[in-house]
Each structure stands twice: as C-alpha cells, then as structure tokens.
Amino acid sequence: xxLNNNEMILSEVKAGDDVVIRSFCGGVRxxxxxxxxxxxxxxxxxxxxxxxxxxxxVFVRGTRVALGRGEAARIIVNRG
Amino acid sequence: MLYxxxxxxxxxxxxxxxxxxxxxxxxxxxxxxxxxxTLFNLLTGLNQHVGNWPGKTVERRDGHFTLxxxxxxxxxxxxxxxxxxxxxxxxxxxEFILSERPAVTIAVVSAxxxxxxxxxxxxxxxxxxxxxxxxxxxxVADQEGIVVDVAALEAELGLPVLPIIASKAVGVRKLLxxxxxxxDGTILTHPQSPRIRDDHVDVLxxxxxxxxxxxxxxxxxxxxxxxxxxxxSDITGRMQAAxxxxxxxxxxxxxxxxDDAFLAVASARYEWIGRIIQRVISHPKVGQIGWxxxxxxxxxxxxxxxxxxxxxxxxxxxxxxxxxxPVQQWLDGVAIAALADWTAGALSSAPVWLRGAVIDGxxxxxxxxxxxxxxxxxxxxxxxxxxxxxxxxxxxYVMDNFMHVMGLHGKSFLPLFLGxxxxxxxxxxxxxxxxxxxxxxxxxxxxxxxxxARMAVVAFIAPAFFGRKAFWVTWGIVLMSLFILVLLGAxxxxxxxxxxxxxxxxxxxxxxxxxxRTIGLLVWQRTISFIKKAGTSILAISMVVxxxxxxxxxxxxxxxxxRLGHVFEPIGSWMGLDWRLSIALLTSFAAKENIIATxxxxxxxxxxxxxxxxxxxxxxxxxxxxFLVVAVLFIPCAGTVAAMRQETGSWRWVLISIGLxxxxxxxxxxxxxxxxxxxxx
Numbered sequence: 236x237x238l239n240n241n242e243m244i245l246s247e248v249k250a251g252d253d254v255v256i257r258s259f260c261g262g263v264r265x266x267x268x269x270x271x272x273x274x275x276x277x278x279x280x281x282x283x284x285x286x287x288x289x290x291x292x293v294f295v296r297g298t299r300v301a302l303g304r305g306e307a308a309r310i311i312v313n314r315g
Numbered sequence: 316m317l318y319x320x321x322x323x324x325x326x327x328x329x330x331x332x333x334x335x336x337x338x339x340x341x342x343x344x345x346x347x348x349x350x351x352x353t354l355f356n357l358l359t360g361l362n363q364h365v366g367n368w369p370g371k372t373v374e375r376r377d378g379h380f381t382l383x384x385x386x387x388x389x390x391x392x393x394x395x396x397x398x399x400x401x402x403x404x405x406x407x408x409x410e411f412i413l414s415e416r417p418a419v420t421i422a423v424v425s426a427x428x429x430x431x432x433x434x435x436x437x438x439x440x441x442x443x444x445x446x447x448x449x450x451x452x453x454x455v456a457d458q459e460g461i462v463v464d465v466a467a468l469e470a471e472l473g474l475p476v477l478p479i480i481a482s483k484a485v486g487v488r489k490l491l492x493x494x495x496x497x498x499d500g501t502i503l504t505h506p507q508s509p510r511i512r513d514d515h516v517d518v519l520x521x522x523x524x525x526x527x528x529x530x531x532x533x534x535x536x537x538x539x540x541x542x543x544x545x546x547x548s549d550i551t552g553r554m555q556a557a558x559x560x561x562x563x564x565x566x567x568x569x570x571x572x573x574d575d576a577f578l579a580v581a582s583a584r585y586e587w588i589g590r591i592i593q594r595v596i597s598h599p600k601v602g603q604i605g606w607x608x609x610x611x612x613x614x615x616x617x618x619x620x621x622x623x624x625x626x627x628x629x630x631x632x633x634x635x636x637x638x639x640x641p642v643q644q645w646l647d648g649v650a651i652a653a654l655a656d657w658t659a660g661a662l663s664s665a666p667v668w669l670r671g672a673v674i675d676g677x678x679x680x681x682x683x684x685x686x687x688x689x690x691x692x693x694x695x696x697x698x699x700x701x702x703x704x705x706x707x708x709x710x711x712y713v714m715d716n717f718m719h720v721m722g723l724h725g726k727s728f729l730p731l732f733l734g735x736x737x738x739x740x741x742x743x744x745x746x747x748x749x750x751x752x753x754x755x756x757x758x759x760x761x762x763x764x765x766x767x768a769r770m771a772v773v774a775f776i777a778p779a780f781f782g783r784k785a786f787w788v789t790w791g792i793v794l795m796s797l798f799i800l801v802l803l804g805a806x807x808x809x810x811x812x813x814x815x816x817x818x819x820x821x822x823x824x825x826x827x828x829x830x831x832r833t834i835g836l837l838v839w840q841r842t843i844s845f846i847k848k849a850g851t852s853i854l855a856i857s858m859v860v861x862x863x864x865x866x867x868x869x870x871x872x873x874x875x876x877x878r879l880g881h882v883f884e885p886i887g888s889w890m891g892l893d894w895r896l897s898i899a900l901l902t903s904f905a906a907k908e909n910i911i912a913t914x915x916x917x918x919x920x921x922x923x924x925x926x927x928x929x930x931x932x933x934x935x936x937x938x939x940x941x942f943l944v945v946a947v948l949f950i951p952c953a954g955t956v957a958a959m960r961q962e963t964g965s966w967r968w969v970l971i972s973i974g975l976x977x978x979x980x981x982x983x984x985x986x987x988x989x990x991x992x993x994x995x996x
Contacts, residue, residue: 263546263577264401265818268749270581271397272820273431277582283608286617289716290725292823296430296585299607301712303724303819 241314246291246307248282254312255279261309269310272300280312338379339387339498340415344408345423346435347394348705348824350451352376354423354481355391356836358491365840368393371403372746372962383495390417396431398438399542400549402749412444413533419497420446421490426456426463426478427825430585430592436472437584440508441538445497447475447504449490454480455825459605460598467595473507482830509587511541512579518569519544525566529557544576607825611709615823620713627706631697632735635767639689643771646689651682671865672858679912680857680905684850687737687908690767692842694736699837703829708821715819721804722812723748724819727757731800734764738951739849740841742958750817756807758959759972762951763800763979765793768907769947775911779927780939788940796947799979849954856905856953864916871916876901890945890984891938891992900942900949907952936996941988948980 238244248254256278259266273296274280283299285291290303302310345351355363359378368375376391392411393404400406412420422439424432429450439446450463469476475493479486496502511519522540530539531553542550543566555563570576613619655678662670701707707729715725726748734741741761748754765773773792777785863876871877879901880894887897895917902913911926918929930939950973951959959969 259578261818265820266577267397267399267401267546268818268820270578271395271399271401271434272822273434273585275582275585276578278585284611284615289617290712290819292611292615292712297428298431299611299823301708301715301725301819301821301823303715306818306820 238311242311243314244308245280245282245293245302245310245312246285246304248280248285248312250282250285252314253279253281254314257311257313259310261306265306265309269306273298274300274310339382339385340417341387341389341494341498342392342411342415342417342420343389343423344392344412344420344435344439345394346396346432348822349394349423349425349428349432350481351391351394351423353830353833354421354449354451354479354487355389356832357481357484357487359389361836361839363836365844368403368407371407372964373403373407374746382491382498387494387498390415395435397434398442399545400547406549409442412439412442416444416533418445419494420444421449421494422446423449423451423481425452426450427452427459427461429461429463429596430588433588433591434584436474437509437588440472440474440506441535441541443506443535443538445504446506447477447490447493447497448472449481450476450478451481453478453485454483455827462597464595464597468591471507471591471594473505475502475504482828482833509584511544512583512586515544515573515576515579518573518576521569522566525562525569526554526558529554529562531557541580543570544573545580546570546577605825607705610826611823614706614709615712617713617716620709624710624713627701627710628732628735631694634697635690635693635736636770639693642689643686647682647686651678651686654678654682667869668865671869672861675864675916676858676861677854679861680854684846684853684906687768687906688842688846690771691737691845692838694733694767695740695838695841696834698733698736699834699841700829702837703827703833705824705826708823711821712823720801721756721760722808723753723756723804724817726819726821727753730757731761731764734761734766737766737768737845737849738762738764738955739845739958742955742962743844745962748817752812753817755963755968756804756812758962758968759807759975760800760804762955762972762976763796763803763948765796765947766907768952771908772903772910772946773943775927776930776939776943779931780934780936788943792943792947795944795983799948799983803975803979845954849952849957852953852957853906857909860902860905860909860913886981889981890941890988891935892942892945892984893934896934896938896942900945903946903949903952905953907946910946935992937988937991940991940996941984944987945980945984948976948983950976950980 242257245254256274256276258276259269278295281294283292283294288304290301291307292299292301343351343355355376355378358380362380363376363378366375366377367373373393378389379386380389390411392408395405395408398405398409411417420439422436424436436448450465450468456463465476465478477486477490477493479490481487493502497504519540522543523536526540526543527536530536539550539554543554558566614623655674658674658678659670662673701710710732711725711728714728718724718727729747730741730744733744738761741764742758745754745757745761748757773789777788781788860876863879864871864874866875868874876898877894880898883897883901884894887893895914898917899910899913902909914930915926918926956969956973959972960966963969
C-alpha cells in the first residue's frame with residue numbers, strides 16, 4: 236500500500252485527532268458495512284480512543300463506532 | 316383524519332375502502348439502538364409473538380394492537396444500518412417491505428443521531444412504499460443540546476415526521492393517528508430520495524435499460540439497478556440468474572468499469588443527508604462532555620474496562636447465587652416435595668410403575684426445570700439491564716483483544732457471557748455475530764462455559780470432600796474450564812476454521828436509563844423460550860432416564876441404566892469413577908443438576924445432607940475431583956443440544972460438539988485423577 240505525504244492509516248491516528256477519510260483497502264463486504272455506519276470518503280472522523288494496540292473507537296457522523304485494529308488499518312485518512 | 320404537513324396531500328374524503336376481513340399490516344423499521352424495540356413493546360405489550368423468519372435464524376417479532384377501534388398487525392423488522400445485503404437481516408427487511416407491502420412502514424430514527432439514522436430512511440425511500448418517520452429520543456437530543464426543526468425535516472423528506480419519546484410514551488398518540496391516516500389513504504406520502512452522483516447517472520440508466528424487462532413484479536426498476544451498481548450480492552445474484560447471458564455480460568462489463576460505484580452511491584446518500592441536516596438541526600450548546608464520554612473513560616479503558624467488567628460479572632454472580640439459591644432450595648424442598656407428596660397421595664391406588672413414572676420421571680423433570688428458573692430469571696434480568704443500558708457493547712469492546720486468541724472478536728464474548736447463566740440462551744445469543752464461521756466456532760466453544768446448573772453440582776459436592784478449600788476447588792474448576800475453552804477455540808481456529816476472521820465494526824451506543832418495560836419483556840421472552848426449548852427436552856430425557864432406571868425389574872440396581880453404567884465403568888475407572896458416578900454423568904445429559912438427584916437415588920436416601928456424608932465415605936478426594944471436572948466438561952445437556960441443532964441447522968455440528976466434549980472430559984478427567992492421586996489426595 237502506497238501512502239502519500241499527507242495520508243496515514245486510521246489505526247495510527249492519535250486519540251483526539253481529527254481526520255478525513257480518503258479511501259478503503261478492505262473487501263467489498265467490509266466497505267458496505269463501514270459505509271452503512273457512516274464511513275465514506277470525505278467523512279470527518281475524530282479518534283476517541285486509541286491505545287496503539289487492541290481495538291479503537293472513532294466518532295463518525297454523530298456516532299461512536301468501535302473498530303478492530305485490522306479494520307482500522309484498512310482505512311486511509313488525511314489530516315483534516 | 317387530517318394531517319397538516321406541508322409536503323403531503325391531505326384528502327378530506329376517505330377514498331380507500333379496506334375490506335373488513337383484512338387486518339392492516341404495519342412494519343417497524345430502524346437501525347439498531349434507535350429505540351425501535353421500545354416502541355414495538357409499547358404498542359403491542361404482551362400481544363406479541365417471538366419466532367424466527369422462515370428458514371432463517373433471525374428473530375421475528377410479530378404483534379397486534381388496537382388502532383382507533385380496529386385491530387392492526389405490527390411486524391418488527393430486523394434492526395439494520397442499511398438495506399444492502401450484508402447479512403440475512405437486510406434482505407429480510409427489504410423483502411418484507413417489497414413483497415408483503417405493509418400499509419405503512421414506520422421508520423424509527425433518533426433525534427440525537429439524525430445523520431446516521433437517516434441513511435436507512437434514504438434507502439427505504441427508494442423502495443417506493445408508504446412510510447412515515449418516528450423521530451425518537453427527543454429527550455436524549457435535548458440533553459446533548461440538539462434541536463431538530465420537525466417541519467423543515469418533513470419538507471425535506473416529503474414524509475410525515477412525528478416526534479416521540481418511546482421510553483416515556485410521549486407523542487405516540489399523534490404518531491398512531493398519522494399511521495391511521497396513511498392506512499386509510501387520507502395521508503399520502505411522497506418520499507424524496509437522494510439522486511445518484513452526476514458522474515454515475517449515465518451508468519445507472521445504462522443498467523436500468525438492460526435489466527428493466529427482467530425485474531420481478533413489485534420491484535422498482537431503478538432500485539434494482541441501483542443495488543446492482545452497489546454490488547449487492549443478493550440482487551446481483553438473482554438478476555444474473557434472470558437475465559439472458561449476453562445481457563448479463565453487458566451489465567457485468569459496466570460494473571467492471573465502475574467498481575467504485577458503491578462508494579459513489581453511499582456518498583451521494585450522505586451528501587443528501589448532510590444538506591438536510593444543515594437545514595434542520597441546530598446545536599445551541601456545543602462541545603459539552605456528555606455522560607457517555609465520562610463513563611467510557613473508564614468503561615472502555617484497556618485495563619480499567621476489564622476491571623469494571625470483572626467486577627460487574629462478580630456482582631452478577633453474587634446476586635444470582637445469594638438471591639436465587641434460597642429460592643431454589645425452597646422450591647426444591649417445599650414446593651416440588653409437596654407436589655410429589657400430593658401426587659403420591661392422589662395416585663396411592665395406581666400401579667407402582669405409574670406412580671414412579673409420574674413422581675420420579677415427570678415431577679422430577681419438571682422440578683429440574685422449575686428449580687432452575689429463579690437462577691435463570693435473575694441472570695436474564697441482569698443481562699437485559701446491562702444490554703438496555705448500553706454496557707454490552709463496552710464489554711464486547713474491552714474483550715476484543717483477548718477474543719483474537721481464538722480468531723474471534725469482541726461480539727462473541729456476549730453469548731459466552733450469557734452462557735454462565737445457561738448454555739441454551741448462549742447458543743441462541745450467537746446470532747449477534749455477523750459471520751457464520753465465527754458464529755459456528757462460538758457455538759462449539761460455548762458448552763465450555765460452566766453454567767449455573769453445573770456450578771450448583773460443584774457447589775454441592777466440593778464441600779463434602781474439600782471442606783474450607785471447596786471455594787478454591789470451585790474456582791479452579793471454573794478457570795480450568797475457561798482455559799480449555801480458549802485452548803479449544805484457538806485450536807479450532809487454526810485447524811478447522813483456518814484463521815478466517817470477520818471484521819469487528821460495532822456501534823458504541825449512548826448510555827441511557829434502562830426501560831423497565833423493555834427489560835421485563837426481554838426477561839419474559841427469554842424465559843418462555845428457555846422453557847419451550849430446554850424444558851421440553853429436559854422433561855423428555857428425564858422420562859427416558861426414569862424408564863431405563865425402572866425396567867426391567869423395577870429395581871435400580873438391576874435396571875438397564877445400571878447395566879449401562881457398568882458398560883461405561885471401565886472408562887470411568889481410568890479416572891476413578893465407579894458405575895454409580897458413571898450413571899450420574901449419563902443422566903446429566905437430561906439436565907446437569909440431575910447428577911445430584913441421581914446420586915441421591917443411587918445412595919438410597921433422598922436427604923441431601925445424608926448424601927454428602929455417604930459420598931465422602933464412598934470415594935477418595937481424587938475420584939471426587941476427577942468427577943467434578945468431568946461433570947463440568949461432559950457432553951452438552953439436552954437443552955443445549957436442541958438449541959445447537961436449531962441454530963446450526965444440522966446434526967453434524969451437534970455430533971461434533973458432543974464428540975469434542977466427550978473427548979475433552981475424558982482427557983482432563985484422567986489427567987486430574989492421576990495428578991490428584993500422585994499428590995496424595
């Protein structure tokens with residue numbers, strides 16, 4: 236996976252930081268599920284909790300959503 | 316009925332005449348955590364029936380209530396975030412609206428979380444079915460400082476929007492009046508739905524042209540085309556089968572060139588929602604830290620979260636055992652004994668075998684079920700409160716890391732937790748897990764969670780042999796069982812399931828005050844379902860066990876059951892068990908707590924205090940320890956087996972589970988017996 240300057244994977248975003256979703260590199264099923272919970276390219280996210288191991292919590296479109304680390308690693312974001 | 320919204324036509328005369336024998340059908344749709352069940356329970360109360368959707372292990376709730384003098388039927392559709400096929404739930408919800416054609420569908424959305432909850436409304440609007448919106452959780456929105464302009468929302472959606480607080484029954488009267496109006500046809504709805512993004516308009520119409528002639532009746536062509544473009548597996552598969560090969564190839568070529576179309580469609584929905592939100596929502600207070608965030612600093616912390624979870628678990632067990640144990644003893648010692656005495660009196664002139672069958676077989680079986688109920692009801696209540704408050708998502712979250720050892724994720728923890736009460740609801744509770752392999756794996760390891768019935772057996776026998784150390788023996792057995800659970804899970808994951816994993820994506824809902832009605836109904840339904848599923852099989856097996864213990868001569872020591880016990884004695888002897896303990900294990904198949912009753916019969920006295928003395932003088936502590944270990948790990952009880960059969964849909968996995976548990980119990984029984992003997996027990 237090639238990341239540009241400004242891009243990073245969601246699992247590396249620190250708690251409290253705001254980011255914008257750029258793209259997904261997971262499977263179709265995962266993308267569908269993410270989209271129905273508000274994760275689409277361009278959506279703003281705030282990292283609520285990320286201890287850099289284990290699952291994490293993000294705030295997206297008014298909802299707190301828990302993501303596994305593996306799932307978060309497949310979401311590419313931009314600093315907002 | 317007049318409804319004075321701006322965007323829907325109000326007709327004074329009732330044009331639609333509904334046949335009197337036709338009961339109007341209302342569907343309730345909404346995303347999870349929007350208060351849909353609260354509204355369903357409020358409207359139907361006890362007039363509801365919980366079953367399964369045909370051919371699926373998805374819960375179906377059906378009810379009826381009286382609306383302005385006539386009976387209407389209400390169906391609670393599965394809670395889904397979208398209507399795109401990711402799981403059976405989405406397919407069920409949309410197929411119901413398309414094929415059953417409910418007179419009106421109530422879409423429940425949350426005022427506190429309007430942006431996300433409108434996503435489902437945006438999808439439903441495309442189905443071209445009569446619909447109204449129940450704007451729920453106004454109180455929560457108020458606390459969060461969110462104000463919704465209802466009239467503006469109605470105008471944007473082209474649908475009646477009724478503000479309600481389902482948990483406090485506020486606004487429901489008005490909601491029902493509008494429902495009534497839509498059923499009668501006096502209120503017509505004109506749902507607005509998002510347009511696809513400009514760069515995909517041509518693609519969509521190209522697909523529409525290709526498939527239009529083959530779309531089944533009742534399905535909107537534009538909706539079917541949109542689903543194909545979104546890559547919906549169910550619709551795509553069905554249309555592929557319906558289309559001629561070359562037409563499908565043309566569709567397929569379009570799809571191949573637009574593999575990003577799904578995100579374009581989803582983004583367009585959110586853009587549409589975003590524009591609506593801007594017009595209808597205002598946040599007078601911004602940036603305040605809510606309750607949820609404050610509690611979650613602890614509840615979702617990787618260390619404190621686990622400490623909190625362990626404390627909650629400990630507290631639940633303490634409550635279960637300190638409240639239900641006396642009730643259980645009373646039921647067993649007074650109520651069931653009185654029933655047995657009364658029956659014995661009533662049947663005094665009946666043949667001995669009939670008296671035995673009724674008292675030892677039937678009442679014994681009923682007693683097993685009834686005395687077990689208080690434990691279960693309290694456990695269900697604790698679980699329902701934690702669920703309703705919103706804590707369960709946190710429990711799943713903090714357990715996620717640990718569950719990865721078995722290739723599972725946090726959600727699998729929830730049914731396993733329920734398994735401490737009883738394995739039967741645990742097996743049914745695996746429905747929360749999205750992927751089938753993960754669900755199956757959870758079902759296979761669930762019997763290793765020691766349920767309260769097995770704990771009761773351990774709690775009775777351990778003190779007779781280990782005195783004050785009984786507490787540590789009990790804990791040791793529980794921990795060993797859980798250790799084996801993790802071991803088996805990790806092993807199965809690496810072998811049978813080849814490390815397949817489903818994704819962990821889970822909403823963390825806002826905390827809210829528990830609703831007594833929701834909790835009461837949940838406990839009631841789970842209890843009834845336990846009695847139906849487990850109760851009947853426990854009763855049947857308990858009758859069979861009685862027949863085997865009676866035939867051929869009416870004497871236990873020469874009965875078929877005793878012969879069976881002697882057959883198994885050689886295996887039992889590997890772990891220091893004689894034929895009586897082997898029989899006790901066999902009868903535990905009916906219900907785990909039967910072990911005590913069987914031993915009571917085998918040792919000639921029914922008094923429990925006498926039994927522990929008799930046991931202590933008959934067996935060595937090493938045998939007793941091995942027996943307890945085997946009893947906890949032994950094959951799943953009849954109720955659990957029935958639930959497994961239902962949830963997996965085949966006997967294959969049930970037999971695999973029985974085989975696994977049998978093997979595990981023998982291996983660990985032998986190991987524990989020999990270790991215990993070598994250290995001089």
